Amino acid sequence: xxxxxxxxxxxxxxxxxxxxxxxxxxxxxxxxxxxxxxxxxxxxxxxxxxxxxxxxxxxxxxxxxxxxxxxxxxxxxxxxxxxxxxxxxxxxxxxxxxxxx
Numbered sequence: 001x002x003x004x005x006x007x008x009x010x011x012x013x014x015x016x017x018x019x020x021x022x023x024x025x026x027x028x029x030x031x032x033x034x035x036x037x038x039x040x041x042x043x044x045x046x047x048x049x050x051x052x053x054x055x056x057x058x059x060x061x062x063x064x065x066x067x068x069x070x071x072x073x074x075x076x077x078x079x080x081x082x083x084x085x086x087x088x089x090x091x092x093x094x095x096x097x098x099x100x101x
Contacts, residue, residue: 028086028096029054030083030084031049031051031052031082031085032080032081032082033047033048033049033081033082034047034078034080035075035077035078036048036077038072038075038076038077039072043065044066045094045097046061046062046063046064047062047081047083047094048060049062049083054086055085055086055092057092064085064092064093064094065088065091065092066093066094067094067095067096071097074098075097075098080100081097081098081100082098083096083097083098084096
């Protein structure tokens, strides 16, 4: 290969290695809601929630997957909560959750 092509390829590979840092996502917005149901067996939670702007979702009651099963041990039905959610591989997923005290 010609030196110029090799240099271009090297530069592109270097930029690709930096891309996770250079294009870091903004933090997920925190949303308030109420736990309606906790399903530890299916690793799902039903939340009545406010608007979730990062996934363009209006207020409603919805079933979500959880990123980690341990999140479900922190809350129970009836709890007022703050949480973050995102779409992971096409599935609406609660990333973090905490009761409002």
